[in-house]
Amino acid sequence: MKVFKLVFKNALRHKLRTILTIIGIAIAVMAFGLLRTVVTAWSAGVEASAANRLITRQAVSFIFPLPYSYRDQITKIPGVDAVTYANWFGGTYIDKNQFFARMAVDAETNFDLYPEFLIPSDQLTTFKRERNSCVIGSDLAQRYKLKIGDEMQMDGDIYPGKWNLVVRGIYQPRDKSTDATQMFFHWQYVDERMRQDNPGRAGNVGWYVIRISDPAKAGTISDQVDALFKNSRAETKTETERAFQQGFVASAGAIITAMNFISFVIIGIILLVVGNTMIMSARERTREYAVFKTLGFSAGHLVGLILGESLFISLLGSALGLLVTYPFIAGFAAVVPKGFFPVFNIEPITVVLAASSALLVGLLASLFPIQRALGTKIVDGLRHIG
């Protein structure tokens, strides 16, 4: 018989209480995992942003366009490696609930600046050649069961009319942080239609993406870009891709802060649940601990018994919670509107946080019972009626 066996037997002495405690921890860990995953999904764009990319947009607001003619001027700035541009298309595919990013991009350069989108070269060549073609992410292809050659019909809102596009490429994400739910098609395709239907809107781009050779010079180059167009009809604001993405996230900053706060409140709830169980257990075993001491068991042995039981319960609850978190989050992702969270994965840091929190909770929850068990004199403990 070993100490571990005794820890195990002690933990299961009140089976119902232990099981309820473990389930309580599991539910709390699951809620913690969900909240953390939502928080990380919200900032997935920020995390995935590249250090060597800058975004130039209209200084007043992102919704105002920039002239296409800026492109050549930006390209000439020292330290600028490459420039591409894009427009937010919006529109509807199937119905309004089917949300994913649809962007009109420069087919020639877009994928050069986004190496995280892995597209076979033959598909890229075809995409560049055919004006009405599009490239979609693999998740999108899977979601709508689309394959090369399939047609996608869009109803335009920002750019009114019917838009028929043919899937000529399916990109794979480079890693789990890459959004594989985007759709890219030719900016020229949209621009041509604008020249015919609404000439005043032709020749405009939504934003420029600039690749720089030295990320350390991002500030200087940004200033240089903005200085170029100062006092023009469309002044620019240039910032790193990370800062640009953070701008989007900042609008939901209060919600994210609240979710972060609640996720850690949950840890406190787990602590109370385990702490309550351990305090009840230790109180009931006051006489037993006195017997152990009488038999010659040291303070270290008692610490091992109480801490072991506390860790056993909290880690088992945490493991169970993490185990059910995966299907729970998959289920959650299935019910939120498609494309709302393009990247919705349980990050390793979430697992590490949950596991280390459980470890910490197990440790903290045992402190009071340990202090009580060690502080009680043997003669008082033997007289205890539990």
Next chain:
Amino acid sequence: MDPIIQVQAVSKSYWRDSFEIPVLNNISFDIPAGEYLALMGPSGSGKTTLLNLIAGIDRPNKGQISVAGTNIGSLNESQLAKWRSTHVGFIFQFYNLIPVLTAYENVELPLLLTSLSKKERRQHVETALTVVGLQDRMQHYPKQLSGGQEQRVAIARAITTDPTILVADEPTGDLDKNSADEILTLLERLNTEFHKTIVMVTHDPRAAEKARVVRHLDKGEFKRS
């Protein structure tokens, strides 16, 4: 015969709020090796306190207690715990077995503190349980045993490390007459057959009759017999 237990000028008092309650008052006596001593006296006379002091689970305010040549007052808590594990076998009134452990595992508990191998521990446990006549109840849990059987398991636990002394606090106090007789016979056998030094606290005159020496405490002092 040389004394195995020496109690010299021991006093003990407890504090309840701001009141000091004297329990033992300048007690001195020796117990020779192989003795079977019964301590009797009314409730509050200090007999259990004296037993606890001899067993090293409490400390006197004054005086000195030596067991097998060791002044146990000089030991720190950790040393005292180790000393108890090798020198004292404790038998409680309410058995105090660990309910989630079998009879075998309960008896094995003190042996986990020794360097004995698993096989050696098994031999010790089986021997102890055979001595108390419970070799066929090894895998039973305390709740599956009668009171008398539980106390016999407790005695097996007390003797399994072959301690220097056995201390028993009202060992028959929670038992019916038949079970109490079995326990008293067993203790007598441990003293006569295995030469164990036994100090027993009891209210029961029939239990005290089995001891070789009976001493009466009253108000913290020995009464002259």
